[in-house]
Amino acid sequence: MNHPEAPELMEFDIPPLDESAMDRARERQDQLTKPPGSLGRLEELSVRIAGMAGDPTPSLDSPVVVTMAADHGVVEEGVSAFPQSVTAAMVENFAHDGAGVNALARTAGAENIIVDIGVAGDYDGNDRVIRKPIAAGTANLANGPAMSREEAIEAVEVGREVVADHAPDADVIALGDMGIGNTTASAAVTAAITGADPADVTGRGSGIDDEGLDRKIAVIRRALADREVDPEDGVDVLRAVGGFELAGLAGIALEASSRRIPVVVDGFITGAAALSAWAIDERVSHYLLPSHRSVEDGHDVQHDALGLEPLFDFGMRLGEGTGAAVAIGIYRGACTALREMATFEEAGIPT
């Protein structure tokens, strides 16, 4: 669908993977002091990162986890197990390094950037929080579009700015989210883009009961039936049923890809952001790396659409960037082995 009158997003210039860096990384893997292929998937992952970075021996020394927070008008419908005020309270917790993502980003040696892109409640936040709110939460997507097309574009642009201004030297960026109600928006986005039935991609989020789950599915069905949504226009999907943090995270993925920075997707919510980015510019998929397999229904559907295979299945369902932070250690290990292991020749080991 065309939007001749509608504002347009600036284009992203996303390069293809560097095939020559990948060939050289593959050749080196076969010379390292191990039976060829014996590091299994770590080898293939290191080669892929070489192609993203355009460097046959990439390092992941400057990882960044970006946790974007925003509120969702749809919480009025009783679709979350927790009240909206938890979003602002968790932003305060992030600012004091007390949340799951803070601990796991620290463990990964990653900087953890916190962005308020539309939190409704008050918090103190100190200097840790980058404040770029589009509005005090989205509109209730049960009753109409979550946001205007202008707001969706503005939110994607915030993601672009966060990379340009706060993480230009990152060599890997992990996506993280916070926003009570955002599994409802994420399920709606996933159903809209993949064409899946809402019942197949909607889960319990932070722990809603059976009745709440039925309500959640009904809200998503109604929203998608009421609204004309163009599944091939990621901005339109975000406008209709998205969230500010989903749009901002899509912008981060697109901008990072333009800079050859690998992007680690976290759980179901950042999965919806990655799908939105893909529906804006499918070339982003070259730069996406999976982390865990979320408990949330619909994560598999996202992974299948994006051609990703999760690294681990730990029963995680938190979000914030926690799974992606854990995955950074695995990706760094893959790159360090490629770069720092001795070759057979160097070690004088006969083959």
Ligand SMILES: Cc1cc2ncn([C@H]3O[C@H](COP(=O)(O)O)[C@@H](O)[C@H]3O)c2cc1C
């Ligand atoms: C204390 C707390 C911390 C969280 N950190 C992430 N989430 C996760 O749960 C929320 C989505 O679930 P729903 O759609 O059911 O509201 C998001 O904020 C997500 O990041 C949290 C949720 C809670 C309650």
Ligand SMILES: O=C(O)c1cccnc1
């Ligand atoms: O997979 C996730 O990201 C997730 C699942 C449930 C609640 N919050 C986040």
